[in-house]
Amino acid sequence: MSPAGREVTITIDGREVPAVEGEMLHDAARKGDVEIPYFCYEPKLGDPVGACRMCLVEIEGIPKLQTSCSTPVREGMVVHTRTEQVKEAQNSVVEFLLVNHPLDCPVCDKGGECPLQDISYGWGPGKSRVIDEKRHFEKPIELSPLVAIDRERCILCYRCVRFSQEVSEDAQLQLIERGDRTYVGTFDDRPYVAPFQGNITDICPVGALTNYTYRFRARPWDIEHAGSVCTICPSQCNVSFTVRDEKVKRVISRDNHEVDDGWLCDRGRYGFEMFDAPERVREPQLKGGAVSWEQALEAVAEGLRRAGGKVAAIAGDASNEEGFLLQRILRDALGSPHIDSRPSRGPKADVLRRLAEPNVSAKVRDIDEADAILVLGTDPLHSSPILDLRVRKAIRRNGAKLVVATERPTALDGGAEAIARYAPGQAAHFVGELASAIGGSDNVATPVAETLRDAGKVVVIWGERIAREDGAAEALLDVAAATNMSTTDGAGLLEIPDTTNARGLREAGCLPDAGPGLSDTTAGKSTEEIREALISGELTTLVLFGADPLRDFPDTPAWEEALTAADFVLTFSMHDNATTAKSDVVLPLETHAEKDGTVTHPDGRLQRVRPSASRPENVVPNILVLSELATKLGLDTGIDSQPTAFQALTNAVTLYNGIEDEQIGGRGLRWQDREGATSARTGTEQPGPGGPPEGGSPDTQRDAPISMVQPDPTPRGVASADPPSGGPSTAANGDLLLGTYRDLWAGPVTELNPPLKFLTPQQRVEISRTDAERLDLKSGDKVRVNGIEAEAHVKERVPAGVVFMAEGVSDGNANALLNGGPVQVKIEKLDEATA
Amino acid sequence: MSFDPKSASYLDSIEVVEVQRGPKPGGVGGAYRAFGETLRGLKTTMARLIEGPMTIEYPEEKTPVYPRFRGRHKLHKFEDTGLEKCVGCSLCAAACPADCIRVVAAENIPGDRVSAGERYAAVYEINLSRCIFCGYCEIACPFDAITMGHDYEMADYDRRDLIFTKEMLLAEPVERTPLKSEGE
């Protein structure tokens, strides 16, 4: 559908309705308030297929009835939706669908929210003439461990199959057999396991696909819908909680095209049972024992006062208001500048300010219209799943050209025009090379650069972790300049940060060298420096707000040491974990179904998290806990509720100045889109649109080899398995370079939600075929990697000389091996006997 | 005209209305009237006296009810299989105008079935202190699983005891209420 359609007027049922030429008649009718029943039409799924025939209408000049979902609008079209002929067709379609559809409504989970029920009532004949036996299938059976399928109820609308084929592109669901024996299934009846499968239960118009987690839990009249935002990952999808008896029973999408396109990943959809997990922290704990809030806050105030300014704080899973209050406590009540919100370190504040410039930032929707997309240093499937779908959509529907430059093979490689692989630790170098290659130099990044050069609208989706390397963020800005982002509408950088609300926390002032609104401030220590200072005794006290360093931060042993060395550790945590076990005081955090506050999407969109379910008895809103604590420490913040906290936040953060809660509403508000949005850069000079810096990376002394896998010229984007010539040559002693990544399923979400347990990843060592042969390994062999036991997994697309391991898994967390620099690992094969 | 109440012209201008009163109490006439009225009342009493006592000695004795009387609900089981008829569909809860039915359904485990369908009511509660005995639940039920019984004896000492659980509704009510017989 071209957005530049002509405005036309059509007549529906004698009424003139404005429309855009080329849009589907069904959409035009809906906008003109004419209801046409439909089952299969769903614009989210792409082009219409006209499978169900429910949407038939009469168009003057065309003798046969037409499906309104797949008929484009033309000027002067005269349409009738209520004539005898149409009614008869509608009656027949419903009667036909009900020939085989069982009369299951009382036991069917969809009952009450079922389009088939509604349409049978509204447009059906009310009687069936069919007395024959209906078709039978075994039911209900497992389509996957999360979704049950009842094939008798399926009306073969194709929606689920289209989702699997054209949206998530896992191509697992198929329609099998022919005629009335057709059914939805997978090849060989294998379980449908994919990270987005839950969406098919949302789009199925009948009760054929149901969630095991929700089956029979409630009827539509037993529940309330509460809109909020999923804060499990930086995608910040808009969700609607289905709440019964004040408990979350289901999570469904709240369709925000600007954020999630109406899809959810399974982590967000099924990750709600953890709100009630036995591991949940339900009351304040002092040295492991439950205490009253009074006692706990007294102990905290005492502990913080004793630190005498030698205190640091790290924010993780926190709302903007919480982050803002936390940094006020640190800076204004305790007089310490040491606060951070990043797992290890990141760019300096002035670079962050330049990255936050509205003219170089892309919004999620820009991906849809981009001419070229660069995925840099991250695999969206794992780090921000919903963007993976978005990129696929841009390629499939808009013909966007994708290039991927990462350490590790990504899920998007298959659709890429060019792929670059750089060795772990070489991101900064690579991005520098890329900037100069776009400017015309010929180097390792040239194949990628060729797609981006003069491409028009370029959107760069980049992972925060590349910015842990010095110079990477600066080089990224050079890429932005080289692709003329600041002067191209719809082009820009889109960061995928490591934590959900990373952007909001940075803008709220949880940075060592920037205060609220990225303003200048006394420089403090970054996360990594805080850790070192705790070990050396320079700092004695640590506040962790929703951060779990022992699981999520690099260098676990050093963190163990730091937490042990600290005199006093205060942890705000949702669940018990290794970090809370080492804390002196643990205070409970609210979940995203209980919290009231705002978060900021990586593209700058402020979104509101709203309390939807009841919180456990002794869990108190965190904003109140923080402001109470501030008061105890002698700082009157004047904050006693979410509105006052939001007011204080928007007053202090220049970027958010003047934003009202109503403006955020249910859809969010990008601060950049506001009238008179303040530039992130305060006081610093504005560099002109400027060309790319000729002559390479700002980090030229670091000229380490980078591994470059170029796609074969013929098949689109298939990475060659040959060891790249310039690859990280395996060290003489056979050691391999370690690369790590955060797996989608590695983390508490799979462990705390029983339905997702089956997805809990085990540590695997992904190794190239060359290295596997050299070490005599095959997939499934048990190996030991620098003390961590794991399973070898030979992967074609892994470059030689590198192995990849997952961070955040419960056993053998690769974070334990990281130490801030390149890590060489030794792989020993374990015999079956020793394993 | 002047309004001096003592002036003659003012007094002349007032219309005097005479109040009609009944006979003065007391005296022979009064005694006769009181006795007469009592006798008139006694006539009715005497006339009913021969009919015998009308009092129903509740609770020893109960008023029979019509067959379609809507009393305390009953949940039913299939006689042959012993499975509960209720599938926990919540339609009764949807129909209930007093919003006093709570159904929490669950999935049947093959081999340990509770109801005949895919689902069953794990929790089925009626708050009888709120029920208005309209019978909509009975009409809504697609499986005739719930019906209105004849029992009207539900008084209790604690409101909480008026929340009838599934077990209580499935059990035969202990006290039976007599039905009116044909033609009664």
Ligand code: SF4
């Ligand atoms: S299972 Fe549901 S979504 Fe899939 S084809 Fe059948 S009716 Fe459509």
Ligand code: SF4
């Ligand atoms: S993609 Fe992220 S934000 Fe969206 S539902 Fe999944 S976990 Fe939640």
Ligand code: SF4
């Ligand atoms: S009789 Fe009426 S008020 Fe009582 S439970 Fe049934 S539907 Fe509700």
Ligand code: SF4
């Ligand atoms: S009593 Fe009838 S209407 Fe109510 S839940 Fe059971 S089956 Fe459904």
Ligand code: FES
């Ligand atoms: S909605 Fe048009 S054919 Fe299905």
